[in-house]
Amino acid sequence: MQKQIQQIDRVIIRFAGDSGDGMQLTGDRFTSETAAFGNDLSTLPNFPAEIRAPAGTLPGVSSFQLHFADHDIMTPGDAPNVLVAMNPAALKANIADLPRGADIIANTDEFTKRNLNKVGYLDNPLEDESLADYRVHPIPLTSMTVKALEDFDISKKDAERAKNMFALGMLSWLYHRPTDGTIRFLERKFASKPVIMNANVAAFKAGWNYGETTEEFSVSYEVKPAALPPGLYRNISGNLALAYGLIVASRSSGLSLFLASYPITPASDILHELSRHKRFGVQTFQAEDEIAGVGAALGASFGGGLGVTTTSGPGISLKSETVGLAVSVELPLIICDIQRAGPSTGMPTKAEQADLLLAMFGRHGEAPVPIVAARSPSDCFDAVLEAVRLATKYRTPVLLLSDCYLANGSEPWRIPEIDSLPDLQVEFASEHNHTDEDGTPQFWPFQRDPETLARPWAVPGTPGLEHRIGGLEKADGHGNISYDPDNHDLMVRLRQAKIDGIARDIPPLEVDDPDGDARVLVLGWGSTYGPIGAAVRRVRRNGAKVAQAHLRHLNPFPTNTGEVLRRYDTVLVPEMNLGQLSLLLRARFLIDVIGYNRVRGLPLKATELAGAIQDVVDSART
Amino acid sequence: MTETANTNQPFAGLELVPRTDAKQTAKDFKSDQEVRWCPGCGDYAILAAFQNFLPELGVPRENLVIISGIGCAARFPYYMDTYGFHSIHGRAPAIATGLAASRPDLSVWVVTGDGDGLSIGGNHLIHALRRNVNIKILLFNNRIYGLTKGQYSPTSERGKITSSTPVGSLDYPFNPISLALGAGATFVARTIDSDRKHFTEVVRAATDHNGAAFVEIYQNCPIYNDDAFEPLKSPQSRDDRLVRLRHGEPIRYGAEEEKGLRLGKYGGLEECAGDDEGVVVHDASVEDPSYAFALSRLDNEEFTHTPIGVFRAAPRTTYDQLMREQIEEVTRKQGEGDLETLLTSGDTWRIT
Numbered sequence: 001m002q003k004q005i006q007q008i009d010r011v012i013i014r015f016a017g018d019s020g021d022g023m024q025l026t027g028d029r030f031t032s033e034t035a036a037f038g039n040d041l042s043t044l045p046n047f048p049a050e051i052r053a054p055a056g057t058l059p060g061v062s063s064f065q066l067h068f069a070d071h072d073i074m075t076p077g078d079a080p081n082v083l084v085a086m087n088p089a090a091l092k093a094n095i096a097d098l099p100r101g102a103d104i105i106a107n108t109d110e111f112t113k114r115n116l117n118k119v120g121y122l123d124n125p126l127e128d129e130s131l132a133d134y135r136v137h138p139i140p141l142t143s144m145t146v147k148a149l150e151d152f153d154i155s156k157k158d159a160e161r162a163k164n165m166f167a168l169g170m171l172s173w174l175y176h177r178p179t180d181g182t183i184r185f186l187e188r189k190f191a192s193k194p195v196i197m198n199a200n201v202a203a204f205k206a207g208w209n210y211g212e213t214t215e216e217f218s219v220s221y222e223v224k225p226a227a228l229p230p231g232l233y234r235n236i237s238g239n240l241a242l243a244y245g246l247i248v249a250s251r252s253s254g255l256s257l258f259l260a261s262y263p264i265t266p267a268s269d270i271l272h273e274l275s276r277h278k279r280f281g282v283q284t285f286q287a288e289d290e291i292a293g294v295g296a297a298l299g300a301s302f303g304g305g306l307g308v309t310t311t312s313g314p315g316i317s318l319k320s321e322t323v324g325l326a327v328s329v330e331l332p333l334i335i336c337d338i339q340r341a342g343p344s345t346g347m348p349t350k351a352e353q354a355d356l357l358l359a360m361f362g363r364h365g366e367a368p369v370p371i372v373a374a375r376s377p378s379d380c381f382d383a384v385l386e387a388v389r390l391a392t393k394y395r396t397p398v399l400l401l402s403d404c405y406l407a408n409g410s411e412p413w414r415i416p417e418i419d420s421l422p423d424l425q426v427e428f429a430s431e432h433n434h435t436d437e438d439g440t441p442q443f444w445p446f447q448r449d450p451e452t453l454a455r456p457w458a459v460p461g462t463p464g465l466e467h468r469i470g471g472l473e474k475a476d477g478h479g480n481i482s483y484d485p486d487n488h489d490l491m492v493r494l495r496q497a498k499i500d501g502i503a504r505d506i507p508p509l510e511v512d513d514p515d516g517d518a519r520v521l522v523l524g525w526g527s528t529y530g531p532i533g534a535a536v537r538r539v540r541r542n543g544a545k546v547a548q549a550h551l552r553h554l555n556p557f558p559t560n561t562g563e564v565l566r567r568y569d570t571v572l573v574p575e576m577n578l579g580q581l582s583l584l585l586r587a588r589f590l591i592d593v594i595g596y597n598r599v600r601g602l603p604l605k606a607t608e609l610a611g612a613i614q615d616v617v618d619s620a621r622t
Numbered sequence: 623m624t625e626t627a628n629t630n631q632p633f634a635g636l637e638l639v640p641r642t643d644a645k646q647t648a649k650d651f652k653s654d655q656e657v658r659w660c661p662g663c664g665d666y667a668i669l670a671a672f673q674n675f676l677p678e679l680g681v682p683r684e685n686l687v688i689i690s691g692i693g694c695a696a697r698f699p700y701y702m703d704t705y706g707f708h709s710i711h712g713r714a715p716a717i718a719t720g721l722a723a724s725r726p727d728l729s730v731w732v733v734t735g736d737g738d739g740l741s742i743g744g745n746h747l748i749h750a751l752r753r754n755v756n757i758k759i760l761l762f763n764n765r766i767y768g769l770t771k772g773q774y775s776p777t778s779e780r781g782k783i784t785s786s787t788p789v790g791s792l793d794y795p796f797n798p799i800s801l802a803l804g805a806g807a808t809f810v811a812r813t814i815d816s817d818r819k820h821f822t823e824v825v826r827a828a829t830d831h832n833g834a835a836f837v838e839i840y841q842n843c844p845i846y847n848d849d850a851f852e853p854l855k856s857p858q859s860r861d862d863r864l865v866r867l868r869h870g871e872p873i874r875y876g877a878e879e880e881k882g883l884r885l886g887k888y889g890g891l892e893e894c895a896g897d898d899e900g901v902v903v904h905d906a907s908v909e910d911p912s913y914a915f916a917l918s919r920l921d922n923e924e925f926t927h928t929p930i931g932v933f934r935a936a937p938r939t940t941y942d943q944l945m946r947e948q949i950e951e952v953t954r955k956q957g958e959g960d961l962e963t964l965l966t967s968g969d970t971w972r973i974t
Contacts, residue, residue: 181969231973233972281953297720300721421961461684464684466684467705470699470700471708481700
């Protein structure tokens with residue numbers, strides 16, 4: 001039977017199952033196939049903090065959402081068009097997100113009375129009328145997988161475990177995905193277990209063949225490649241982009257990378273990744289705690305290395321004192337905060353942007369720190385290069401803000417040409433910089449560069465520049481301990497002026513206002529970039545005028561920020577917190593911005609946000 | 623150097639540190655800053671002894687780094703004309719670890735105290751010792767908090783009356799030597815502020831050790847805990863109490879060396895006559911730390927027996943060396959990293 005092929009411009013698929021069902025792997029593979037095919041894409045993994053929550057329960061559900069399209073897209077999508085539900089828990093946990101008419105592919109083998117009861121279904125929803133609004137495809141994925149593998153010399157359990165590959169094969173057929181990559185992947189992954197490898201490949205192919213022959217699917221779908229700017233592309237997650245950025249920064253600055261971190265979700269992957277790149281001279285140090293992580297990184301910076309620590313909110317709380325010390329001794333240091341939902345342990349695998357004020361103010365004393373925020377998974381690469389540029393040029397700790405969504409989410413990335421990467425070359429002090437009254441040359445560790453106000457970075461091992469630094473207040477210039485009131489006042493102001501002065505060294509805030517006559521500005525920062533962009537497009541398609549801007553630097557703000565804000569009647573600030581940027585903007589610019597705040601642990605939904613923007617535009621018009 | 627374990631080469635801990643033939647004196651290591659400890663503080667003696675010892679090493683000043691935390695002892699780096707870092711309460715071992723692991727050409731010293739190293743910074747101390755990073759840790763133990771004005775410390779004897787314990791402290795104290803040994807320290811020693819010769823021998827032995835060295839220094843605080851170590855210093859009592867450990871020599875003490883130590887029940891050590899045939903011959907190089915631990919347990923709040931000298935000097939490969947070797951090994955096998963290869967690894971596609 002020749003099946004019909006339908007052209008669509010985009011689709012959102014969510015794979016959902018038990019934590020042990022391999023949904024993240026399935027999603028990753030589908031993503032790779034999609035990337036190789038040339039679609040634009042955006043992904044949202046969503047999994048519990050527990051490694052293996054009790055099987056078949058709601059807390060154990062793990063999902064992976066992929067949005068792909070024939071045009072450039074900005075988010076992993078609000079509502080899936082297709083849900084693959086490997087068990088009743090996966091159906092129950094995700095059904096509320098599905099719009100009417102969505103496809104549900106359910107693994108009927110798992111819809112047993114026991115499994116249904118576990119999640120509170122009295123009747124089998126696949127058999128009653130409760131899913132009448134959806135297109136349900138009940139498919140016995142497990143038993144078909146086991147049947148497809150009956151000739152293999154493997155246990156029933158191992159055969160059952162390949163059901164995710166069967167599902168992947170079926171979806172690959174349904175959306176015309178290339179298959180070579182997945183077969184190569186399975187060959188690599190199970191190279192040491194040929195039987196398991198062949199079984200998985202067979203399950204994958206069986207799924208594909210099932211899609212082609214079954215009457216369950218009368219239509220398959222084609223999403224044409226997207227017209228992205230020319231170049232070499234790969235798919236990349238935020239944490240991977242951040243790790244690569246650090247390696248590149250180390251090379252272009254000429255500084256040895258020393259990463260000192262304590263394991264914490266969702267930052268650990270950066271430690272894992274960098275520990276694999278020793279051939280770049282990367283030193284990774286798994287510290288005994290968060291404090292030792294930042295301490296060792298600062299020690300490496302003192303020695304002339306690129307000291308970096310990676311963590312999430314709870315770790316930032318612990319590192320605060322050392323970040324303050326780095327402010328005081330004016331040494332470069334990179335602190336990466338992969339934000340997660342708080343307070344306290346909160347929701348370790350869910351996203352939030354609620355550490356902005358912690359980054360801004362979370363130290364005792366006047367301790368200003370530049371803050372750089374990444375806006376998309378691939379942008380973590382550029383953001384960390386910028387953080388390193390500021391840290392080394394201004395001899396200051398820099399806080400880089402990413403979050404759980406950026407860390408684990410992925411998108412196509414146009415790989416930069418090596419020649420186009422920024423030159424971050426650093427010069428250490430090598431000579432005396434002061435002459436005392438009797439003509440003796442001296443080294444003054446706090447003699448500042450008149451333009452940047454940065455102090456010289458004189459590393460141990462440099463003859464003649466021996467000096468002492470510390471957390472006690474230092475006298476301006478020679479840097480010896482000083483309790484002089486006027487000196488302290490001066491030093492506090494100098495440290496502040498140094499950070500404030502960075503505003504002159506960063507690009508102005510760019511506004512996207514196509515006709516130049518919008519009266520409403522939507523201003524965001526960090527990972528809300530995608531949802532805001534998608535929402536703004538939606539509102540503009542409806543004919544409304546709205547301007548959009550996004551902050552990369554949260555401290556200091558670009559010099560034109562106040563002027564931009566004042567240009568609009570209304571400024572809407574969407575954030576995944578209760579209004580932290582809003583607070584800063586009101587305080588700094590005396591402009592009463594309007595907040596749009598959601599703290600659900602998930603990226604903002606573009607459709608909801610579009611509604612909020614439309615409301616603001618409508619009320620600005622009246 | 624009778625007290626040095628024979629497994630260590632002279633200055634083995636300075637293997638990768640440049641050396642100079644230029645003549646150095648103690649004065650070369652004195653900074654221009656006025657020393658501001660209280661009159662009579664044991665820290666003065668330690669500072670002077672340390673500055674007098676350094677010329678022996680022949681390490682250029684610029685390759686010496688002293689890192690401290692917070693407390694009276696932590697002011698030490700300001701008085702040394704070397705590179706120095708006065709950091710955060712308890713965190714010096716962490717900062718020193720990052721520096722030493724990334725800069726093998728530096729001789730890195732940590733100066734800490736009983737509050738800094740054993741209370742707020744206990745975690746970093748034990749982990750630095752466990753990892754065996756090539757840093758030398760001098761712990762000034764005065765059994766009191768000085769800079770915060772006289773509260774009891776984790777080494778204060780029980781029942782101590784202090785500003786925070788007006789009717790006596792309740793805590794059982796740490797034995798720093800036992801703690802260091804328990805953490806797997808490869809070099810553990812104790813000395814006393816007032817005995818410059820002994821101090822110098824111990825610090826020299828620490829420098830001969832390639833790896834983390836832990837040196838506890840009994841140090842007098844004349845203001846808040848004066849004469850805390852008097853039984854070990856007074857000519858009337860010290861000979862009966864101080865047990866001087868000398869590598870390769872029988873452990874005897876007393877004015878006439880009439881007492882000795884022999885193996886007791888349950889793995890401990892006990893006092894015996896100096897001429898007892900079971901007198902233990904001290905061997906700091908024993909790999910198994912049980913013996914050194916037994917020695918450390920002799921010390922008590924009353925100083926009945928207080929061993930000083932090198933308890934343990936049993937080198938093993940340092941963390942920093944292993945870290946370098948891993949990088950070299952991987953680079954040798956895989957070749958030096960290439961950025962373009964890195965960025966284009968995995969599945970890529972070209973859009974034209």
